Structure formats: structure tokens, C-alpha cells
Amino acid sequence: MKRYIVPLVLLAALAAVGTAGAIGISPVKGSFKYCSDPTFPPMESKTAAGKPVGFDIDMASAVGKVWKVKANFVETAFPGLLPALGSKRCNMVISGIFVTPDRVKQFPAVTYMRTHRALVVQAGNPKRIKGPNDLSGKNVAVQAGTKYEEYLKSLNDEFKSSGKAQMNLQSYPGDTDAVGQILVGRADAVLTQDTSGAFQRKAHPGKLAIAYLFPESDAFGIYYRPADKKLGTALRAAIKKLKKNGTMKKIATKYQIPASDVK
Numbered sequence: 001m002k003r004y005i006v007p008l009v010l011l012a013a014l015a016a017v018g019t020a021g022a023i024g025i026s027p028v029k030g031s032f033k034y035c036s037d038p039t040f041p042p043m044e045s046k047t048a049a050g051k052p053v054g055f056d057i058d059m060a061s062a063v064g065k066v067w068k069v070k071a072n073f074v075e076t077a078f079p080g081l082l083p084a085l086g087s088k089r090c091n092m093v094i095s096g097i098f099v100t101p102d103r104v105k106q107f108p109a110v111t112y113m114r115t116h117r118a119l120v121v122q123a124g125n126p127k128r129i130k131g132p133n134d135l136s137g138k139n140v141a142v143q144a145g146t147k148y149e150e151y152l153k154s155l156n157d158e159f160k161s162s163g164k165a166q167m168n169l170q171s172y173p174g175d176t177d178a179v180g181q182i183l184v185g186r187a188d189a190v191l192t193q194d195t196s197g198a199f200q201r202k203a204h205p206g207k208l209a210i211a212y213l214f215p216e217s218d219a220f221g222i223y224y225r226p227a228d229k230k231l232g233t234a235l236r237a238a239i240k241k242l243k244k245n246g247t248m249k250k251i252a253t254k255y256q257i258p259a260s261d262v263k
Helices: 002-024 055-067 078-086 147-161 175-183 194-203 229-244 247-254
Strands: 031-036 070-075 109-122 139-143 168-172 189-193 208-224
Touching (some): 031 055, 055 070, 055 229, 055 247, 109 175, 139 175, 147 189, 168 175, 175 194, 194 208
Parallel strands (some): 139 168, 139 189
């Protein structure tokens, strides 16, 4: 048995060095750029002065601190996030964007949060919307270029094929723009995420409610280019460290996101 002890100890030491290197050594020099669409609070938004704020902004800065480099925000409209990554406008995309099979065919992703989709309605739920099927014949607002919009379009196709009234689907540049349509009476519901729904309810006390939470969970991920394998390895190590040392939980608490979402 003794002859196996040294090799095993050596392998363990090498593994530890590799992990430490992935965490402590930056895969980029000096700084990195991340593309983000600041229209999805509390994940990312902008102050009145134009400063980007939110969970993803703080997380990007935390990753930068792990690597001892600066995280630089690159504002990008949501539909252009992955194209911007492909054209090397940024090193990665951090923007409350789902990890989905069609996207990871183009770009790999590192998962960092799991949440649920939600239907946001006017307080009191006057249209009695209790689930997706109740959107038939309703005015529904959504952020353009998102998986939310894709889902609602497919649901509309189902309504049409089954002889039900289709929803009047309205698409807007940002999630906040979509939710605003409920506040002015132009929309009966908005499909968004539970994180956004909670933020909007707090921002507009007594005016909004979450009518339905989808049981399936979604994963938010950081996308990077396939060729940047070292970056991907370092990202996974950094996110793992930020979860282990409590940083992710601390940021989630700051933005009133359940700590269980970032376990």
C-alpha cells in the first residue's frame, strides 16, 4: 500500500495548484469587458446619473477582485448581447440571460443563479389571471428579444390552433418598460422573472402583484467564446469561490434575492 501514498499525495498537490491557479490568476490582462443590458432590475439597471447597478454588476466586480483586474461594463441591447460577444466587443455576457440549449450551441455558459418565471399583474389581479392559459384574449407586455417573448409567441400559436382568442402581445426594449404598461393600464400582464417581479413590487407599492410562478426553474449564466477555454475554467472557479465565501449570498441579500437562488 505504501507505494501508492506518494503518487496520490503528488496528484492531490497538483490538483490544488491547478485549482488555485484557476481562481487566483486572471485569464485576462488588466481588465475584462462584459456586455450587459441595464433594463432588467434588480439584475442590472442604471441610476438617474447613468451608473450601472444591480446583482450582475456587483458580481462582475467581485469576479474582477478574485482575478485582481477591473470589470468594465459595456452597455448592449438584449438582442445584441451574444452577437456582441461573437464580434469580440466584450469578453463575456453577464446580463440576466438564460442558459438554453440553442444558446450554448454557439457559446458555452457558466451558471450562477436559478430562479422562476413569473406573471406580473395589477394589484388585486382584476383580470383573474391564474396561469398561462388565462392570457388568452388579454393584453400582455414583454421585453423584446427574450425567451419570454419566444414563449408567449408559441403560446399564442397554441391559442390560435385550439380556437382560443390570442393575446395582444406588445414587445418593449426593456423589462421595466414592459412592466410600466401595467401601471398605465395598457397591459393586463407581463411575463418576467421572479427577481424582477419582486423588485417592481417594491418599487411600486400596492400597484403590482405576482399572479403566477412557473414551477420550472431557469438558470442565469455567464456566456463566453468557445475558444476562451481558460476564461471559462477561471469563471467556474471564481463563481465557486464567491458562493463558498458568501459573497454571492451577500450580493443576493443586498438586492432582496433569495439566497437559495445562488447556492
